[in-house]
Each structure stands twice: as C-alpha cells, then as structure tokens.
Amino acid sequence: MKEPHVCESKSDIYLPEPATVLQVKPMTRLETYFKFKLNSGKPLGHRPGQFVQVSLPGIGEAPISISSSPTRGASFDMVVRNVGNVSGAMHKLRSVDRVGIRGPFGTEFPVDEMKGKDVLLICGGIGLVPVRSVIQYILDNREDYGRIMILIGTKTSADRLFIEEIKEWRRVKNITLLETVDHRDENWSGIEGVITMLLPLVKVNPSETVAVVCGPPIMYKFVIVQLQKMKVPDAEIYVSLERHMKCGVGKCGHCQINQFYVCQEGPVFKFSDISDIEEAIE
Amino acid sequence: MSVKKLSAKAFNKWVDVCVQEHCVYGVQAKNDRFAFGPLARGVDLRLDYDVTILPPKKYLQPPSEALLKFNKEAEYESITEVEPFVIFGIHPYDIVAISQMDKVFSADNGDIHYMKRREQATLVAVDVQNASDNVFAGSMGTAVVDEGFDILLTRLKDSYLIDIRTEKGEALMKHTKKAEDATEADLKLRQQVQEDNKALLNKHELLTAPQELPALLNQSLDHPVWKEKAELCYSCGSCNLVCPTCYCFDVEDDVDWSLDEGVRRRKWDGCMLAEFAAVAGGHNFRRHREDRYRHRYYRKGRYIHERYGDIACVGCGRCITACTANIANPVEIYNRLREDH
Incomplete structure (x- = not known):
C-alpha cells in the first residue's frame, strides 16, 4: 500500500x-x-x-x-x-x-543570459512597469551589457509612465530610447503611431540582440512578426504574458495556457517555447 | 495487513459502532439518487448505490474552505485545524480521483490545507454493486482499485469482505469482534466480482486506450466537434462541479460584521464559466464557449497528463448525467476524434 x-x-x-x-x-x-x-x-x-x-x-x-x-x-x-x-x-x-x-x-527576464549582448526592450502601455525592473538592473550593471534600445508606446501622452526617470535613462551612454503615442495631442510633439512604428528606427544586430516584449495582449503578434522580419531568432525573444493568476503557486488553474501555468512557467516565456502553443499569443 | 469477513448483520453493527465513535460521512439515498452526507445510523448507509451526485472530493476540498484569518491591520494567520473523519463507501473510480488530487496538492508547492484534511481522512472504499447509467470506469481502467484506500469492502452474498491496508483501517476494525479471516474461496469470489465490474461498469465504451488520449488530442485542435458541441453549451459549469478531478478554485475574503476581521476562503470554480480566464480590466483570454469547452477536454486528457502523468478522467459519468445540454460525454468526444483521425 x-x-x-x-x-x-x-x-x-x-x-x-x-x-x-x-x-x-x-x-x-x-x-x-x-x-x-x-x-x-x-x-x-x-x-x-x-x-x-x-x-x-x-x-x-x-x-x-x-x-x-x-x-x-x-x-x-x-x-x-x-x-x-x-x-x-x-x-x-x-x-x-x-x-x-x-x-x-514566476520566471524572470534572463538578465544573466543577456550579458554581453545588445538588449531591445519593447514596452506597450503598462508593459513598461515590469520591464522597468530589467532596465534598472541593466543600468546598475551597465558594463555587462551591450547597446540598450528602449521602445515605449502609450495611447496618449497622458498615459506616459516614469516620465522623469525616462529623462535620466536617455542621458545614459549607449542607450537609444524612443517613445511614441497612438494619438498625438497638444502635449506631445514626438512620434505618433503604434509601437511597431518604432522598430524600423533602431538598428538591430539580430545575432547579438535579446528582445524583451511586454504590453497589452493585442501587441505581441504584431511586434513579434516584425522582430522575426528583422531576423531576431525566436529563442532570443522574451515575452511577459498576463493571465488571471489567482493563487500564484500552480494550484488554482486560472492562469493556464495549454500545458503551462503562467504563474509557474511564466510570466516570462522564451518565445520559441510558446510559438506553437495556440492559446499563448492572441 | 489482512482481509477479513463480516456477516451482513455483524457488518451493520460494526458501522453503527463506527458512527458512534467517529465523524462518519457515508452514502445515503437522496430522493431517487444518492449522496455522501453525515451518517447517523448504519442502517442509512447505502453501499448498493450506483453513483453519488457529488464525489467525495467535497470533504477533502470543501466547496467553501477557510484558508486564513485576517484582521484590518493586514495580519494573516493560517487555519488548519481539521478533526479526523471517515468517508464510508467510496467507489474505486473516486478512489483513483482522490489519489490524483493527492498528487496535485502535494506536488511542488505543497498545499497544507488539502494535505491536513487528507491526513485526517480514513477512506473506506467499496466495490460497485450497481452500475450507474453513464459509468465508463471500465474503459478508463478505474472499475477496480488496489491502492489509495484504507479499507476496501466487497459485498459477497450474505457478507462483506474487508480488505484492511493501513493503520487507520485497523483502527476502524477494532469496533468489531466478529471479523473472521477471509478464506481462499472468499477471495476467489471477490476476484469474480471485480472481474465482472470491469465489464459491467462500461455503459459507454471508449475505443482508444486512455494513455493514447494525449496524442489523440494533440492532433485534434481544429476538429469541428469543439465548435459543434460548444454551440449548445450553457457555460453553466455543472460538468466542473460534479467532476471528481476538477479542483480549480477561486479565493475570496469574507469580512465579519465587525469589519475588523475576516476569513479568506477558497471556493470551487470551473473553467467552463465565462469569467474563468478573465483578468481585471475586462480582457477574457477564453471568451468563446468553444475555447472553454475544448480547454476542459484538453486539461483532462492532455495537460494534467503532461504535468502529473495522469489522465484526469476516471469514468464516473457524472458530467454526462449533469449536463442539461447533453454535450458532456467524454467517450463520445474521444471516439469521434479517433474515428476522424
């Protein structure tokens, strides 16, 4: 027995x-x-x-x-x-x-594996919130990383987060930081358009770059297609996915994406691990 | 341990003593159906039942279970006191389901709330005496069990065989002095009952081996059956509620009248309910019935298997009976996928 x-x-x-x-x-x-x-x-x-x-x-x-x-x-x-x-x-x-x-x-952005590489961070809306932890980590270990490219998109200028901190980030050596808003108003004289518009504006060396993508559900497929066109390998693209994580410990069942629990195997996934999982990217 | 035998009369007396000495839940008639409930007298125990409305899971993961106490200063404290109890009359397929739940709640991040209840439970299983209309345990390999219980009862003609496997089981047997050792002939009779049950408990016949289900599902993502059935689905979650291997839960805070303190509870939830995969802000990651309907079968037949190695369907047939739209027969779905494969 x-x-x-x-x-x-x-x-x-x-x-x-x-x-x-x-x-x-x-x-x-x-x-x-x-x-x-x-x-x-x-x-x-x-x-x-x-x-x-x-x-x-x-x-x-x-x-x-x-x-x-x-x-x-x-x-x-x-x-x-x-x-x-x-x-x-x-x-x-x-x-x-x-x-x-x-x-x-949950899982982390692979800040150790990123060492020695260029890092491309693509943040839509409040997607900047978790990515800020990576940006700060990289800035505090700046010499460990190559070029840093930060692309930030919000709906309007009123939705911009960390405005003062972004100004400081811009001043750091070897950082490219581009922002866009979906809809321009009198408070915004910068770029207007969805976040994918920013990608052609950065020079990416695909074999040397790790990409991090975080934003609203709709954003992922458009950004990822473009990253793939730029020849960034799927295994070098990391996404942070949102789901209803009720318990956080792999029991309650709410955050399931096929065989994965987002609270356990995520929220950060290597895109190549989920690219053929039908429920992952909408 | 050992296999004992009690005459039908001595058996009833034994149950009477058990009921006096322990907190016992047993199967009883409820109108024209059967249900587990607190057992007051041995005579009320109906071991000839076909299937219970709800599985015995409700005593191990109660529909509403207090996890924590808290006060308004955000001080939280675990609630884990559970008195010992006995569940009398669990069919083999439900024993298999409980063994699966044990795995889920003990694995990785162990859940002390479930495990405390489980430690306090004595499980008295019984070989099925009457097959329900929708049982297909024979197809799932769960018509008989050889582990996962403290005692297994088998009805012979005028007696019960009592297979005692654990110390908890021995403790219950102290309440009778009439038990004799089972004979070789008794054990042969039991074997016959169990062999017969494998064939009898199969009102729907699965045309594929259960272990083939993960691969079959893997190739059936775009099969028309998901949409076809889901169009009739009310998203009522009845199939979730009656399922012995469904364990998903929601968590809520219940505040006391004083507004100074309260209790955090987990409550049964179901992946067929419309809001199950919705997040704050309104986005629903499984907003179509079809997505939810398919998810349930994939979770039972593939995802749980990948994580824990079990096919999370034990063939009790409760979902088939509970579904008002008549779309919840797993055997029908799986046979259809196999046919079209």
Whole structure:
C-alpha cells in the first residue's frame, strides 16, 4: 500500500507576510506608483520580471508585477492600474498602511543570459512597469551589457509612465530610447503611431540582440512578426504574458495556457517555447 | 495487513459502532439518487448505490474552505485545524480521483490545507454493486482499485469482505469482534466480482486506450466537434462541479460584521464559466464557449497528463448525467476524434 503523498512543505503557501507602504505617488489618471517594504526588513528576494500577490484585508488578493530591480535595496516598487477590486482599493492606500505580500513568484527576464549582448526592450502601455525592473538592473550593471534600445508606446501622452526617470535613462551612454503615442495631442510633439512604428528606427544586430516584449495582449503578434522580419531568432525573444493568476503557486488553474501555468512557467516565456502553443499569443 | 469477513448483520453493527465513535460521512439515498452526507445510523448507509451526485472530493476540498484569518491591520494567520473523519463507501473510480488530487496538492508547492484534511481522512472504499447509467470506469481502467484506500469492502452474498491496508483501517476494525479471516474461496469470489465490474461498469465504451488520449488530442485542435458541441453549451459549469478531478478554485475574503476581521476562503470554480480566464480590466483570454469547452477536454486528457502523468478522467459519468445540454460525454468526444483521425 502506498501511503498518501506526503506534503513536504510545512509552511502555508497561501499565507501573506506583512509589508508597509513607504510611498504613494499618482502617475496618470489610472495608474499609481507604490513603494513597499517587508516588515521583516528583509529584501523581497525577487528577480527582474517576477510578481507578487498583494493582499488587502477584506478586499482580496491580486497578482502585481514588481517594477523595481533587486539592485535597488530592500524596498520594492509597483505601479498599479485602477481596474479591479484589489487594484481599486490599492488606490486608497497611504504611506504607513499595511498590506500582505506573497512571493516573489514566476520566471524572470534572463538578465544573466543577456550579458554581453545588445538588449531591445519593447514596452506597450503598462508593459513598461515590469520591464522597468530589467532596465534598472541593466543600468546598475551597465558594463555587462551591450547597446540598450528602449521602445515605449502609450495611447496618449497622458498615459506616459516614469516620465522623469525616462529623462535620466536617455542621458545614459549607449542607450537609444524612443517613445511614441497612438494619438498625438497638444502635449506631445514626438512620434505618433503604434509601437511597431518604432522598430524600423533602431538598428538591430539580430545575432547579438535579446528582445524583451511586454504590453497589452493585442501587441505581441504584431511586434513579434516584425522582430522575426528583422531576423531576431525566436529563442532570443522574451515575452511577459498576463493571465488571471489567482493563487500564484500552480494550484488554482486560472492562469493556464495549454500545458503551462503562467504563474509557474511564466510570466516570462522564451518565445520559441510558446510559438506553437495556440492559446499563448492572441 | 489482512482481509477479513463480516456477516451482513455483524457488518451493520460494526458501522453503527463506527458512527458512534467517529465523524462518519457515508452514502445515503437522496430522493431517487444518492449522496455522501453525515451518517447517523448504519442502517442509512447505502453501499448498493450506483453513483453519488457529488464525489467525495467535497470533504477533502470543501466547496467553501477557510484558508486564513485576517484582521484590518493586514495580519494573516493560517487555519488548519481539521478533526479526523471517515468517508464510508467510496467507489474505486473516486478512489483513483482522490489519489490524483493527492498528487496535485502535494506536488511542488505543497498545499497544507488539502494535505491536513487528507491526513485526517480514513477512506473506506467499496466495490460497485450497481452500475450507474453513464459509468465508463471500465474503459478508463478505474472499475477496480488496489491502492489509495484504507479499507476496501466487497459485498459477497450474505457478507462483506474487508480488505484492511493501513493503520487507520485497523483502527476502524477494532469496533468489531466478529471479523473472521477471509478464506481462499472468499477471495476467489471477490476476484469474480471485480472481474465482472470491469465489464459491467462500461455503459459507454471508449475505443482508444486512455494513455493514447494525449496524442489523440494533440492532433485534434481544429476538429469541428469543439465548435459543434460548444454551440449548445450553457457555460453553466455543472460538468466542473460534479467532476471528481476538477479542483480549480477561486479565493475570496469574507469580512465579519465587525469589519475588523475576516476569513479568506477558497471556493470551487470551473473553467467552463465565462469569467474563468478573465483578468481585471475586462480582457477574457477564453471568451468563446468553444475555447472553454475544448480547454476542459484538453486539461483532462492532455495537460494534467503532461504535468502529473495522469489522465484526469476516471469514468464516473457524472458530467454526462449533469449536463442539461447533453454535450458532456467524454467517450463520445474521444471516439469521434479517433474515428476522424
């Protein structure tokens, strides 16, 4: 007789640990920036691209990307769009308020494998939020990487995130940073058009480049087709995919893409691993 | 361990003592059907049942289960106290399903909430005495079991054979002094019952071996059957709710009247429900019924297999019975794919 499977873990995978809001800063009409710190004082221990589950007592729990690099100390950043129960309630948080945090969860952007290569980062809308963790990581280890190309697209100029930080990024040596808005208005004199318009404007050496793509679901197929035309290999394209990650630990079933759980095998996927998975890219 | 035998009369008395000494859930009649419920008297136990409305999963992963307590200061605490209990009368296909759930919840990130319940449970299985209208356990290799239970009961003519496999099973057997050792002849009779069940529990015949299903599905992504059936689907999730291997859940906070504290609960969810794959902001990654319908069969027949090595269908046939649109027969789907392959 086989005994029932023994559960190795004695700790509760659903138990959040306490964290405190250090800073709150509205960014756009819908998005707010938060800085948190674990009450234990320990660093979160995350890697660029990972996410946490944020708990607000009585409201619930939601998966939120970490927007800062682990190289930036024990605190960590999030930028949250006000669209759901938890994200809505988060917009009422003030500094010193407490939340629960589980994680970090999921896969990372391959910042180690990128070393010595050019990095092309393509961010649509709030796709910049998780990619900022990679950008900061690269800037803090600048000599390890080749040319950095950052392409950012938003719907309008009012939706732009990290405006001050982008100015600083532009000043760093060997960085190409291009921004576009889908619809120009009186506050924007730059490029107008969807993000794929920016790709022909950068000079990419396809054999030396790793591409990172993060944005709304509709964006991926158009960007990837163009990257393929530019001869960037599928194995050098990384995408961060959004799904409904309820538990974060591979149990609840919500984030499934075919045989993958986005909370376990993702959210960062190598495109060549999912290119023939029919539910992955819409 | 050992195989014992109790006369039908002594068996009923044994169950009566078990009910007095333990928290026992057993199969009972519910109108013209059967259901697991708290058992008060041995005489109410209906081991001749064909199939229960819901599988015994409801005691291991309750429909609504408290995971954590919290207060408004965002202090969270695990809730894991579970009293020991006995489930009496689990059919072999449901035992197989529980073994699959054990794997899911113990693997990788072990789930202490499920495992605590599982540790406290004593599983008393019973060989099927009456086949239900839609059972196809014979096709899935789950009509009989040889592991995954603490005790296996088999009805012979005027007696029950009691196959005791664990210490938990031995503990229950302390409640009778009438048990005799089973004879060679008894064991032969049991073998006959089990052999017969493999053939009898097969009201729908799967024309392919279960282990061929992942490959078959792999080649059937664009088959017209998904759209055809999904057009009739109400997205009601009944097939999810009655399935012994469906375990997806949602998590909600229930706040106390005081507004100072509350309980975080997980509740059964179902991949056929329209909002299952929707994210905040409204985007739904499986917004078409066809996507959800196909996903369910792929999850049962291929994805779970890739992750845990099991075909996540045990042939209980509950989905077939529960589906008001009459589109949930897995055998019909799989045979159709095979035919057209």
